[in-house]
Amino acid sequence: MLILYRFLINFTFILSPLIILIRLLKKKEDINRFKEKLGLFSKKKIGGNLIWFHGASVGEITSIVPLLEKFEKNKKVRQILITSNTLSSTNIIKSLKLKKVIHQFFPIDTNFISKKFINYWQPKKAFFIDSEIWPNTILNLKEKKIPIILINGRITKKSFNRWRLAPGFAEKIFNNFNLCLSSSNESFRYLKALKAKNIKLIGNLKFSQTENTNTPIDKATKNFVRSRKTWCASSTHNTEEIFCGLVHLGLKKKIKNLLTIIIPRHVERVDDIKKDLVNLKLKVHTHLPKKKIPKNTDIYLVNSYGLTKSFYNKCNNVFLGGSLIKHGGQNPLEAVRYGCHILHGPDYSNFTEIYDFLKKNKISTKIKNQKDLIKNLIILLSKKNKTKKIQNKLKNIGKKILKNTYKEINF
Numbered sequence: 001m002l003i004l005y006r007f008l009i010n011f012t013f014i015l016s017p018l019i020i021l022i023r024l025l026k027k028k029e030d031i032n033r034f035k036e037k038l039g040l041f042s043k044k045k046i047g048g049n050l051i052w053f054h055g056a057s058v059g060e061i062t063s064i065v066p067l068l069e070k071f072e073k074n075k076k077v078r079q080i081l082i083t084s085n086t087l088s089s090t091n092i093i094k095s096l097k098l099k100k101v102i103h104q105f106f107p108i109d110t111n112f113i114s115k116k117f118i119n120y121w122q123p124k125k126a127f128f129i130d131s132e133i134w135p136n137t138i139l140n141l142k143e144k145k146i147p148i149i150l151i152n153g154r155i156t157k158k159s160f161n162r163w164r165l166a167p168g169f170a171e172k173i174f175n176n177f178n179l180c181l182s183s184s185n186e187s188f189r190y191l192k193a194l195k196a197k198n199i200k201l202i203g204n205l206k207f208s209q210t211e212n213t214n215t216p217i218d219k220a221t222k223n224f225v226r227s228r229k230t231w232c233a234s235s236t237h238n239t240e241e242i243f244c245g246l247v248h249l250g251l252k253k254k255i256k257n258l259l260t261i262i263i264p265r266h267v268e269r270v271d272d273i274k275k276d277l278v279n280l281k282l283k284v285h286t287h288l289p290k291k292k293i294p295k296n297t298d299i300y301l302v303n304s305y306g307l308t309k310s311f312y313n314k315c316n317n318v319f320l321g322g323s324l325i326k327h328g329g330q331n332p333l334e335a336v337r338y339g340c341h342i343l344h345g346p347d348y349s350n351f352t353e354i355y356d357f358l359k360k361n362k363i364s365t366k367i368k369n370q371k372d373l374i375k376n377l378i379i380l381l382s383k384k385n386k387t388k389k390i391q392n393k394l395k396n397i398g399k400k401i402l403k404n405t406y407k408e409i410n411f
Contacts, residue, residue: 001169005135006111013110027268028087036105039113043102045121048078049411052121054106055129057086058305059331061093063152063205064129066402067409072098076411081121088267091305109134118144127409130154130183135173142176149409150180152205155190156328156350163194171195181408184353202405204354206333208398217310218289225300225314228259229381232311232340235265235330236321241273243324243370245280248298250374255381261311263302265321265330270303277301312338317380319343319373329355336363339391341380343367363390 012019016038023029036042051071055061061084071077082093083106093103107113114136125147128138131154141148155163163170174180174196182188183204191199233244241262248260264273270286277284282298287307293300302311312318318340323329328350332342342364348355358364365380367373 001166002135002139002172005169009109009136013108013113016108030087030090030105033105037107039107039116041104041120043104046079049076049124050079050081050121051077051125051127052081052083052123053127053129054083054132055089056132057084057089058092059206060084060129060132060152061089062209062334064127065092065096066208066398067151067205067406068096068098068101070402070406072100074411081123088305095306106134109136111136111140114140118146124411125149125409127151131156131159133173135169138173138176147178148176150177150191150196151405151409152202153180153182153187153191153199154184154350155187155194157186157190158328158349160190160193179408181405186353200408202408203397203401204333205401205405206331206354207394208402208405209334209337217307220290221287221293222314224293225259225261225311227257229255229257230259230261230315231317231319231377231381232261232263232315233319233321234263234308234312234335236262237265237325237327238269240321240324242276242280244319245277245282245299247370247373247377248282249280250370251377251381252298254374254378258298259300260298261300261302261315263308263311267303267305270301274301309334309338312340315340316384317341317343317377319367323347332358332364333394337391337394341365343373343376343380361390361393 020029020034024031033042053064055064061082068080071080077100079102080100082101082103085106090103093101107117118140123146126141127149130152138148174194177196178198180191180196180199181202182191182199185201188199188201236244241264244260244262248258252258264270274284274286277299283294283296284299284301285293285297286301287303312335318335320330320332320342323345326347329344329348331351332354335342336358342358344364344366346366346368355364365376367376
């Protein structure tokens with residue numbers, strides 16, 4: 001199986017110029033930095049201990065910010081390397097005011113490039129976040145006797161079934177982790193079945209994220225949002241924006257002065273989303289700082305990463321996308337941290353335990369269709385849902401998870 005994997009990843013490398021060109025045209029790559037994915041480095045390693053964190057994208061990187069803040073103060077750590085796969089994640093890292101942190105895009109996982117990467121950076125410890133597991137990199141780290149740690153380990157039923165197709169290969173990879181910190185009971189069971197060793201159930205690090213109420217949105221936008229009956233649809237995927245547009249039309253018949261904020265999962269789709277919503281005869285305003293917002297705006301369309309928290313801070317009710325399609329949902333904790341009530345579709349399989357926690361505490365509602373969402377929003381928009389009790393409960397859970405995680409992985 002390893003031979004087949006290496007053949008396929010090498011084939012991907014051969015096609016990488018074409019793949020990167022297409023992604024550049026779609027504005028999914030940085031024209032000045034895509035070379036990092038080919039094993040060419042744009043940052044320098046300085047002397048002393050370097051630790052390395054790798055996460056796929058925005059969610060994974062955001063989840064480790066409290067850990068990064070702790071390591072920033074750790075005198076034994078000289079440099080913190082973060083790698084990720086997506087352009088959107090770089091904005092999160094740029095916003096961090098941490099002097100030790102540097103970012104590179106994760107290189108294609110060929111055996112040659114992986115060895116070159118490890119030999120250049122020589123990390124003292126390598127941390128992989130959630131389910132970002134790259135076989136060549138794992139094996140080459142083990143060969144160099146570099147400790148490999150899975151933090152916030154998340155194995156879903158879907159990913160477990162994929163690994164189970166090649167049990168020998170899975171054991172060869174997972175057995176190389178020195179420590180696996182599981183985010184849930186489900187992941188703990190799957191990691192154990194995949195023959196990982198030294199597994200500890202810690203809890204989901206995303207409970208540990210802290211809210212930042214220093215809003216980057218301008219005063220005029222803030223006042224406009226506050227003046228309307230507002231709900232937010234966040235992390236929406238293709239087709240879900242049209243769904244929310246139709247919900248807005250239904251709600252308008254019952255609620256005056258209504259505003260729907262839509263924050264798509266992939267902001268590069270904004271132009272297409274706007275066309276779809278305009279075709280529904282909706283008045284759509286795309287976010288632009290200090291630009292006057294028409295009074296008859298139906299949909300406020302957010303076109304920039306990093307603004308999500310600011311709009312959560314202004315809304316009581318958030319519909320989370322990726323749940324009406326077969327995607328597995330999106331993590332709701334960030335919105336809950338701001339005291340928002342969560343609405344979601346039937347597919348939340350990637351975050352089952354978190355949604356079970358929210359349901360138990362009566363701060364989430366599963367909806368089946370447009371009519372269902374309209375009915376629930378009419379009720380929710382008539383009352384205040386911000387609750388300090390839930391926010392404090394999340395903080396206490398988060399502090400414990402952060403403390404235990406740092407204790408396990410610290411030098």
